[in-house]
Amino acid sequence: MDKINLLVVVTIISLFISLFLVFFLFTVKTKHKISNALFALFLLITAIDISEPLVNLLANGPSNLGMLRTTFAFLQIPVLYLYVLSVCYADFKLKPKYILHLLPFLIGNIILLPRFYTVDAAAKINFIINRKSMIELPLNHTLFHIQVVVYFTAIFMLLRKAKKLYLENYAGSSINSYKWLFQFTSVLTSFYLIVILKNVFKFSNYPHISEWIKIGILVFELFIICWYLYKALNNPGLFRNIDSKLKLVSDLILEEKNGEQLAVTEKEYHQDLLKLKQYMAEEKPFLNPSLTIQDVSKDLKVPVRDLSLLINHKLEQHFYDFVNSYRIERAMDILKDVTKSKVTILEILYEVGFNSKSSFNTAFKKHTGNTPTSYRKGLQNSNL
Known part of the structure; x- marks a missing residue:
């Protein structure tokens, strides 16, 4: 040819x-x-x-x-x-x-x-x-x-x-x-x-x-x-979740430095942090796989801007990682529970708020240093 x-x-x-x-x-x-x-x-x-x-x-x-x-x-x-x-x-x-x-x-x-x-x-x-x-x-x-x-x-x-x-x-x-x-x-x-x-x-x-x-x-x-x-x-859905009006935390910090917005005091941040931790522990919003910072802001009655600065800047964690840390802790509790040894990894990830196996494995390894399967095997071996 x-x-x-x-x-x-x-x-x-x-x-x-x-x-x-x-x-x-x-x-x-x-x-x-x-x-x-x-x-x-x-x-x-x-x-x-x-x-x-x-x-x-x-x-x-x-x-x-x-x-x-x-x-x-x-x-x-x-x-x-x-x-x-x-x-x-x-x-x-x-x-x-x-x-x-x-x-x-x-x-x-x-x-x-x-x-x-x-x-x-x-x-x-x-x-x-x-x-x-x-x-x-x-x-x-x-x-x-x-x-x-x-x-x-x-x-x-x-x-x-x-x-x-x-x-x-x-x-x-x-x-x-x-x-x-x-x-x-x-x-x-x-x-x-x-x-x-x-x-x-x-x-x-x-x-x-x-x-x-x-x-x-x-x-x-x-x-x-x-x-x-x-x-x-x-993947017909792809992702289409972001509101273009949202600002990066780096821009919010710059606004505070320039005096464009009233800065939140350390005392207020501390109060909001206690409120946030109590809310996460009692209400367990992280079980919602599509949780957003706007949802948390609405429930806590804390402005999105202040909440974003608190988590992403003061705690030095992305909201994504902050929520996933609670999900992983919950998953670890399930994996440690001997009465739930028959529950599959797939069932656990859905139960704790993930809806993707790859996301769950990545977050779990980042948090614990092990994959969920390796973590479970390690627990089983230590109980022998």
Whole structure:
């Protein structure tokens, strides 16, 4: 099979899977329609971008539509950024200001207006033949490379902040979804770095290397799409719990230092701490797998801001770890109870407020240094 046929076959398979996932995202019943629509749009733009081998077979020469197809790449990462934003925050809504994300796409096409879009077919052919000496294409590639760096930096910063907010305000199992989304973003970052490498060779003295990298990109993209399809089917809920109005504890501390908020006295913190410990021991709110700092604040009648500073700053524990420590202590009591030796680890983790085995194992090992199974075996051996 020659290179052209291989490109066409891989392209057809990638397009089929991409469009299938687009159909799935648009038709699946979910309350997270905006997120699904944004990712479907990302896949659709990606499908347009990877369709080049098929377009080249059908086209008689360079055209405005063909060039417009290549500039659609400018829309991929902005849409991906908005998708990640929508997945991280429960109150995400599309806003007029997001239109600004179209700027790279518009600039890329405006640059091409004088010497490509507005000229005849012969001039278009000459433009493509002499593309190395035409400033427009290298300029667009440079703009795209800058966009890749800026947006992926913004996405990783967004994920980092979202994870911190989650740990400081929530105690559910959705933290595992952050790990997956971080992995997915990391894989896509690697993918776009390879795309940049391909573009560098495209305008070098070794354009044939660019063509072989293009085949590798299509195969890699096929793998990414299949992987995402698998994850999407197995994790339809992902995580969408964070309120974007929440502030990081570091920002709250800065506000106190700047006198923007009245600082809580040490005496008040001590009183709130005693109230919190009594509440955790008597009411056992940690048994609720989706407990949030807002729930605790409401029950204790302590402002969320003060409670967040108390736990995340004064106790030097994330709310997530603070709640899990009570869950693990409860799990340890069950494991020590000889009358409950037949209770499975899975039953215990659900009973104490976890709803994910991986989260339970991670938290248990962090708290005790052992896995739940090892801890139980150690107790059994010591009783012999």
